[in-house]
Amino acid sequence: MSLGRRLAIIGGFVGAGVLGVGFWFARERDRLGDRRLFNLKPDEAGLNGWVKIGRDDSVTVAIPRAEMGQGVQTALAMLVAEELDARWDQIRVEEPPESVVYRNVDILIDSLPFSPEESGSVVEAAHWIAGKLGGVLGVNATGGSTSVRDAWLPMRTAGAVARDLLLRAASRKAGLPVTDLAIVDGEVRKRDGAKVATFGALVDSVEGLAERPPPPLKKPAEFKLIGKPLPRLDILAKVTGRATFGIDVRQPGLLYAAVRNSPTFGGEALGFTLKQGKLPKGIEKVVIVPGGIAAVGTSWWKAERFLDEGVEVKWQPGPAPGLDTPGLWKRYEDLLENGEPALTRTLGTVVTTTSDRQQTLTAAYRAPYLAHTTLEPMNCTARVGPTGVEVWMPNQSPTLMRLAAARTAGVPQDRVSVHTTFLGGGFGRRAEVDLVRQAVSCALVLPERPVQVLWSREEDIRHDCYRPMALARWRAVLEMAGDKPKLVSVAKRQVAQSPSEQFPVRTVGLPAQKQPEGNAVENPPYAFPHYQLDAMVADGVVPVGFWRSVGHSHTAFFDESFIDELASALKKDPFDLRRDLLVGRPRHLKVLETAAREAGWGTPLPPGSGRGIALRASFGSIVAQVAEVSVPDGRSIAVKRVTCAIDCGPVVNPAIVRAQMESGIIYGLSAALFGEITLTNGRVEQGNFPDYDAVRLAEAPVMAVHLVDSGATDIGGVGEPGTPPIAPAVANAIFAATGKRLRSLPLRMADG
Numbered sequence: 001m002s003l004g005r006r007l008a009i010i011g012g013f014v015g016a017g018v019l020g021v022g023f024w025f026a027r028e029r030d031r032l033g034d035r036r037l038f039n040l041k042p043d044e045a046g047l048n049g050w051v052k053i054g055r056d057d058s059v060t061v062a063i064p065r066a067e068m069g070q071g072v073q074t075a076l077a078m079l080v081a082e083e084l085d086a087r088w089d090q091i092r093v094e095e096p097p098e099s100v101v102y103r104n105v106d107i108l109i110d111s112l113p114f115s116p117e118e119s120g121s122v123v124e125a126a127h128w129i130a131g132k133l134g135g136v137l138g139v140n141a142t143g144g145s146t147s148v149r150d151a152w153l154p155m156r157t158a159g160a161v162a163r164d165l166l167l168r169a170a171s172r173k174a175g176l177p178v179t180d181l182a183i184v185d186g187e188v189r190k191r192d193g194a195k196v197a198t199f200g201a202l203v204d205s206v207e208g209l210a211e212r213p214p215p216p217l218k219k220p221a222e223f224k225l226i227g228k229p230l231p232r233l234d235i236l237a238k239v240t241g242r243a244t245f246g247i248d249v250r251q252p253g254l255l256y257a258a259v260r261n262s263p264t265f266g267g268e269a270l271g272f273t274l275k276q277g278k279l280p281k282g283i284e285k286v287v288i289v290p291g292g293i294a295a296v297g298t299s300w301w302k303a304e305r306f307l308d309e310g311v312e313v314k315w316q317p318g319p320a321p322g323l324d325t326p327g328l329w330k331r332y333e334d335l336l337e338n339g340e341p342a343l344t345r346t347l348g349t350v351v352t353t354t355s356d357r358q359q360t361l362t363a364a365y366r367a368p369y370l371a372h373t374t375l376e377p378m379n380c381t382a383r384v385g386p387t388g389v390e391v392w393m394p395n396q397s398p399t400l401m402r403l404a405a406a407r408t409a410g411v412p413q414d415r416v417s418v419h420t421t422f423l424g425g426g427f428g429r430r431a432e433v434d435l436v437r438q439a440v441s442c443a444l445v446l447p448e449r450p451v452q453v454l455w456s457r458e459e460d461i462r463h464d465c466y467r468p469m470a471l472a473r474w475r476a477v478l479e480m481a482g483d484k485p486k487l488v489s490v491a492k493r494q495v496a497q498s499p500s501e502q503f504p505v506r507t508v509g510l511p512a513q514k515q516p517e518g519n520a521v522e523n524p525p526y527a528f529p530h531y532q533l534d535a536m537v538a539d540g541v542v543p544v545g546f547w548r549s550v551g552h553s554h555t556a557f558f559d560e561s562f563i564d565e566l567a568s569a570l571k572k573d574p575f576d577l578r579r580d581l582l583v584g585r586p587r588h589l590k591v592l593e594t595a596a597r598e599a600g601w602g603t604p605l606p607p608g609s610g611r612g613i614a615l616r617a618s619f620g621s622i623v624a625q626v627a628e629v630s631v632p633d634g635r636s637i638a639v640k641r642v643t644c645a646i647d648c649g650p651v652v653n654p655a656i657v658r659a660q661m662e663s664g665i666i667y668g669l670s671a672a673l674f675g676e677i678t679l680t681n682g683r684v685e686q687g688n689f690p691d692y693d694a695v696r697l698a699e700a701p702v703m704a705v706h707l708v709d710s711g712a713t714d715i716g717g718v719g720e721p722g723t724p725p726i727a728p729a730v731a732n733a734i735f736a737a738t739g740k741r742l743r744s745l746p747l748r749m750a751d752g
Helices: 003-018 072-084 105-108 121-137 147-174 236-239 302-307 325-339 398-409 434-444 457-462 501-506 554-569 574-581 584-598 653-675 727-738
Strands: 045-046 051-054 058-063 090-093 180-184 188-189 193-200 255-261 266-273 281-290 292-297 311-316 345-346 357-366 379-385 386-392 416-420 451-454 468-478 484-494 530-537 609-618 621-630 638-647 702-707
Touching: 003 727, 045 147, 051 147, 058 072, 072 147, 105 147, 147 180, 193 530, 255 302, 255 434, 255 457, 266 281, 266 292, 281 302, 281 434, 292 311, 292 434, 311 501, 311 584, 325 468, 325 484, 345 484, 357 554, 379 434, 379 584, 386 398, 386 434, 398 416, 398 434, 398 501, 434 451, 484 554, 484 621, 530 609, 554 574, 554 609, 554 727, 574 584, 574 609, 584 609, 584 638, 584 702, 609 727, 621 702, 621 727, 638 727, 653 702, 653 727
Parallel strands: 058 090, 255 451, 386 416, 484 530, 638 702
Antiparallel strands: 045 051, 051 058, 180 188, 188 193, 255 292, 266 311, 281 292, 345 530, 357 468, 379 386, 379 451, 468 484, 609 621, 621 638
């Protein structure tokens, strides 16, 4: 990226108004919020915008991020509880109101077009300005494995400020110097251990105490909760059936809506005819909604059946009704050869000399469109009344849902309230606003009646915002003199649609930027003599969105597969080559070595089996995985064991980290072995799990996760980094077992 474009980014931030608002986020304590912000009840006292206490001795923590199984409620609450010195059994969590205090600053910083290893004044200035802007114009959003990273300082600061406030309240109540008091196990005590006050006894004593600068935060050696595998706060409600997911919402007078979306991308319903001339009993309305048509009735099943049997829809086809997968691949191949790069990046020293001893190694790799297939079907409940719009839904950004609902209903945003339920899977899909637009459209024609829109699995798979299909070609120049070939240079060209280009166009109407997905073009960590990347952005009507680990999910397959091919050409062990190329990368090297050691790299395996290794840094964390694969009959692929090592910096809850690595492995393995969305005549061919399969329990490998402590102080994400390495690790293991190199996903032996 040119310096001029990078400076333009900074100038754009300034032009967006960040200087005009006086840098609302100029101080970290500005993220604390007012004590009255956090939904206070009569028996509660607010300590800041993140923490309140109750007369029952409880401590309630504001959790503005969506809990979709990743453990965010627990992890964020631990940050507050640690600095507050509260007991874990005192902690409660609650969704806070809409406020700039809770907006995700890190998610905006992560969207900047810089590779993680890039530094310098331009990068630092852009990060600084994005951090300031995030508090003013940012969004409350859950994604990009940023939740803990964004909360690490503000929520710990909130806990420390709350502790200071309670100590001063106890001092005033008991008539003792603050210096004689401490909080131990969730109550105020004297230094000699004598009890002074419970938190509940101080509810009336904190009012009127002046704000003070935040006290120093604990040093890691002082942590009592952070780093411990504390039990998750959401598990009890989920295993007892008391947890409310979006599909569980039941409001008085609730109606249910089934949907048929346009068969082709970008199409619309122009009109409809009732086959019997009237609505049957149990069906209240038929409504044209954005992208399709909905039937609203007293049960979802009645509405679903009616769409099948009672309505004839006139469709306006989308702009490419004849689109098919072979034609798309042909277009991508042409772009790969002849396309103008949207981004070119070079690293290292160009070698211009050639000799007859040089050879070229070339390999092309493919990754298909992928659906998200969240276990909980896509849904949203909306009610439109005289005072505004109310929405209940599993979503990853209340800010975006509020904006979309307001625009659909034609009301100001302050007249829209969004209630975020538990999410039965998110993976990026629930950041999209299509469901809220459809639900509000239905509710508008049935005023004061809540309407729950629920998509069938077929609608979900055929009308997703997909992980992009992508094509890449690696090329390496090798010096083949003697018995020790040497790497001279590598280059990669790749083609894909860009979710980060489409998403803001689709959700808020921003103009397209024609830039590739940022983490799809991050530099490999290896010290190549010379590296060049050319990235082309493909146009297309197929909607693409953020899918767990986003661009890393396919570029890790491209990059780590080619590293293995390089190792073979250079007559080196794949682990040894990676180790040699990780010059100046001690964290990466330690993670790689841990995974290899724990997997028994180099030890014998049964015939027809092999090990493959892959490394990927993403979302602030470094992950290496070794897959042990068996191909007993030369056709079927069985992944027997996966050894995973991760360095995510300071670990908040090791049990959550391990669970997320295992989750990411299974999600990525499902895509590697089965995942593929294909098109014929402008329509998606797959419709449900029989033709879009996933790894079942009996097929799941044995998994071992090892946490690597490199002493790093920066927090890394854990929700997504476990997914990218698994596909290349399995592909490399298949080569080790069979000698067949598979370069297309999903992995099928017939493609070797």
